Amino acid sequence: MAKAKGAIVVDIEKCKGCSVCVSACPAQVINLAAEVNDKGYHYAYMENPDNCIGCANCGVVCPDTCITVYRAKPVTA
């Protein structure tokens, strides 16, 4: 069962495949895709979406501001 608390959406066409988000993620969520975007860059994507904690580290370091980060609010019963 998925245990993700967070998720990211990458603006694939803006991404330059620099990979700094891959190194910045504490949960090994991100990798570069085998496919390329229209500019020819291997873009970032969530390889292990279940691990994302929504910490926003990836968004913070991205030089091209390609990443929007979401974090689920804790469920209150």
Added chain:
Amino acid sequence: MDIKEIIKEENIVYKKTSVLTDKVMHYCPGCTHGVVHKLVAEVIEEMGLQEKTIGVSPVGCSVFLYDYIDIDWQEAAHGRAPALATGIKRLMPDKVVFTYQGDGDLAAIGTAETIHACNRDENIVVIFINNGIYGMTGGQMAPTTLPGMKASTCPFGREPGQDGHPLKITEIVAQLPGTTFVTRQACHTPAAVRKTKKVLKKAFENQINKRGTSFVEVVATCNSGWKMSPVKANEWMEENMFPFYPLGDIKDI
């Protein structure tokens, strides 16, 4: 939780500020300029300064900065940004005025403008991106190039006996009575990026409080010029640049 449940407007914790334009930046992948542009835009947004801020863009890779941050701008001749900022701020003291300059711009051709603006207590913010070379023109040696560091005009590494010593201009301006806040930061990790944003905010606040010159150096990578991958360039910077250009506040009064 299902990803579709998470990806909802109300769960957004990080997104592009609207003060950044939608234009795709021309920088090489992984360039520190993009990160600092974003931080400046975020600080302007959070402080509500979009209508009040005038930036002075340099000559160097960041010459098109005026296309990326949606505020008023003036483009300076190479190295002259602090002189232009002086004029703007003196004529329009209610505006928030900053320069954004590379190390070639600020510490080579513009050394005089930098030092004299800082020495005149000009109430401006100076943002200094130190990547150790002239990025835009092909990675030539800059005043900031480290001893032994390779650049296109010192392919075997800078030799201080022949090529001069690297200039710590940030330490120089810290000695001048006109500066109130002088700091050196970097953007190689999420924590470092968050710290850099904090000092930029403080620099802008200083200006609003009429406290003289705030000078923020960001030790940066130019991975194309250094001929490394972006991630490797960050590691190289940590190992080689930080011992010579240590991070932290140099002056804070």
